[in-house]
Structure formats: C-alpha cells, structure tokens
Amino acid sequence: MFVITYAATGFPRPAPFPWFDHIVAVAVGAWLGARVSTRTIAIGSAIVAAVVYVIGFTSVMRGPVHSLIRRDPMPADRLDAVIVLSSTVSADSLLDPSALERLLTGLAVFRDNGARLLVTTRSAIPGTNRLESDWDRRRLVDLAADTGRWHAVGPVATTRDEALRTAALLLPLEQKRVAVVTSPLHTTRACRAFEKVGFQVTCVPADEREYTVNTFNSSTTRLHATADWLYEQLALLEYRVRGWI
Numbered sequence: 001m002f003v004i005t006y007a008a009t010g011f012p013r014p015a016p017f018p019w020f021d022h023i024v025a026v027a028v029g030a031w032l033g034a035r036v037s038t039r040t041i042a043i044g045s046a047i048v049a050a051v052v053y054v055i056g057f058t059s060v061m062r063g064p065v066h067s068l069i070r071r072d073p074m075p076a077d078r079l080d081a082v083i084v085l086s087s088t089v090s091a092d093s094l095l096d097p098s099a100l101e102r103l104l105t106g107l108a109v110f111r112d113n114g115a116r117l118l119v120t121t122r123s124a125i126p127g128t129n130r131l132e133s134d135w136d137r138r139r140l141v142d143l144a145a146d147t148g149r150w151h152a153v154g155p156v157a158t159t160r161d162e163a164l165r166t167a168a169l170l171l172p173l174e175q176k177r178v179a180v181v182t183s184p185l186h187t188t189r190a191c192r193a194f195e196k197v198g199f200q201v202t203c204v205p206a207d208e209r210e211y212t213v214n215t216f217n218s219s220t221t222r223l224h225a226t227a228d229w230l231y232e233q234l235a236l237l238e239y240r241v242r243g244w245i
Helices: 002-009 020-035 038-057 062-067 097-113 135-144 159-173 184-196 219-242
Strands: 081-084 117-123 150-156 177-182 200-205
Touching: 038 219, 062 219, 081 097, 081 159, 097 117, 097 135, 097 177, 097 200, 117 135, 117 159, 135 150, 150 159, 159 184, 159 219, 177 184, 184 200, 184 219
Parallel strands: 081 117, 081 177, 117 150, 177 200
Antiparallel strands: none
16 A cells, blocks of 8 residues: 555655665565554555545645745846756656756746856766766757856755855855746745855746646646655755754
8 A cells, every 4th residue: 555655646766776665665564464453454554545535636735735836026137047956867868857847947037037147957876976967958058048158066966955056156256146946846945945055036936747736636646746745845844954944
C-alpha cells in the first residue's frame, strides 16, 4: 500500500538511488508483516486508502496548495536580472520538464521586462564532480535572447546554494532587483531564500505542465500537487530552522 501510494503521488525521490525508497518500503512491509497483526495492517491500509481517496477525489487541498504559490506584480521599470532556477537534465543533456518550464517562463520575463542580465543555475551531476551541460540551455537562450547577457552559476545542490552563488555574482555589482523564476509550489521558499541573502525579489511562478495546478481538476493533479506541497512544507521548516529564510 505504501509503495502504491508513494508512486501515485509522484513524491520526490533521491536522484542517485531512484528505487531505494521502494526497497525500503518492501523491507519495512516485510518486517511489519512478521510482527504486526493482520487486523492492524488492514486498519492501517484502510486509513491510508481513505486519506488518498479524500485527497485525490475532492478539492480539500486546493486552498493549501494555491496558498503556497507566490506571484508578485511585475515592476514597470527595468530589473537588474532574471534568475531562473535549475532542476535536472537527462542523460542526453536535455532539460527535464521542470527546468524547461522555468527557462521558457524566465526568457519571456527577460524579453518583456528588458532586464539587464539573465542568470541560470547549474547542478552537479549526481555521483560525479561534473556540472550539468549548458548545451540545451544555451540552445534555447540563443533562440530568444542575447547570450552575451546570460550567466550560468554553479555548482548548486539546494535552493540555498542557488541564492548564495547568485549573490556572489550580482551583489558586488549592486545588482539587487531581480525576478526569481521557479516552479509554482517552490516559489515561496525560493524567493524567501533569495531575499534572505540581500536581493529585492519579484517572484514569478513558471508554467506547470506536469499537472493542472491552476484548475486542480484531476486525481493525478491533486495527489501530485499534495506531495509537492508536503515536500515544500518540510523544506520550509528546515530552512527556518537553519536561518535560511
């Protein structure tokens, strides 16, 4: 039941070991099966099924999910920079859907506002000392903007890293007024992290194509968005404890 629920929600998995959570779930299930009564397991499974049903087939999570999306009014005057946060790239060095959505939205903001600089962040490839390739980003940036005004910073492993690396590039140049572009449910944490290091932030949620976060009209959307919401709530707690927001 845990494995099915976890897979249905699309909850983030540890990138270097994508099946590790399933192995743990099977091991824990076997351990419980040997030590916990069948009746207790059945009750627990029924509770999990009921929670999944309520989340997946009602709009109970619409308010909490939408409250986590931060969308600031775009200033009329020119920004110092548009900052597009990273996600991952495939083995073919192509941006994943989240990274693509963020970059396309960031390029639109960069074009419409006439910002001075475009900044993207790069993650290290898990298990290696190499950075993600900028080939796909450069190809897309070249279609819509002047690559001479584009800077890539890295390596980054967390949103905090992205804020610090970008601050090291821009703040010494007195470039403080920025737009931060990221996935909708990541906006609150990301923009607070950039404000914490000294930026004046306009928060811009990218278009979400993996699920219909705005209309919130399918069980897949509700489960996936709820998993993202829970992940962000835990991450916000961590960032508050660490003083990063």
